Amino acid sequence: MPDLGGIEPYSQMVGDLRKYAVHPHAVVPFAYDWRLSVRYNANLLADAAHRHLERWRSHQAHAQHMRDTGEDRPAQLLFVAHSMGGLLVRELFRIPGAADDVRAVLTAGTPFLGSVKSAVVLASGKAGAPWLPKKALREASRTMPGLYDLLPSYRCVWDGDDTRRLTVSDLTALGGDADLVIWL
Structure with missing residues (x-):
């Protein structure tokens, strides 16, 4: 490029x-x-x-x-x-x-258990390349199956007193597409 x-x-x-x-x-x-x-x-x-x-x-x-x-x-x-x-x-x-x-x-550098960064991109468009418009990245990321493959499979959601794994509900609340989530 x-x-x-x-x-x-x-x-x-x-x-x-x-x-x-x-x-x-x-x-x-x-x-x-x-x-x-x-x-x-x-x-x-x-x-x-x-x-x-x-x-x-x-x-x-x-x-x-x-x-x-x-x-x-x-x-x-x-x-x-x-x-x-x-x-x-x-x-x-x-x-x-x-x-x-x-x-x-x-x-x-392989994220075998996923990366929180992918959830951040899905939620806000942040954590991508600094020159990319965040809103456009957020919208585009929602359609990228590869980004969903990078979502963390470990306990990463703070839930009051403890941490837990992401759920499909968490991802849809972030703007994600439940149909692209294959591992939850």
Whole structure:
């Protein structure tokens, strides 16, 4: 996107991974639309990972690596995921057969139990990028299944003397869409 150069850290990370991999073609980034559901994106990831692994296993550099090292097992997948990407990889493991060729997973900053920040965005439009209009972000966020996937599943609502988990009623009171809440 224009004017966002330097904001996203992934180009540098992909470059570093390619530098240290057996061959640069062994590493492929997976871009996804975070506004869509984790389940939807995990299915896209599973397809993309399968296609990538087939291409890599037929690449001459893979064959050369196998000869040079005496490795007798074909390549497997290593996922390096940040933030919501870790949720996609976790969901990929729920797809029958999708994780059969996964060797390892490394996640960083993944909100496995959700994030209060997503509820704040839903309620007020705050906690998003500072240049985005809060009212517009709040309205748009109500329609984003991916934001609902990021809602906290832990006790985060102060209820007088104690804390409790979010309920569908809490989310609709914030302006959320009850039909997009799948985990409560």
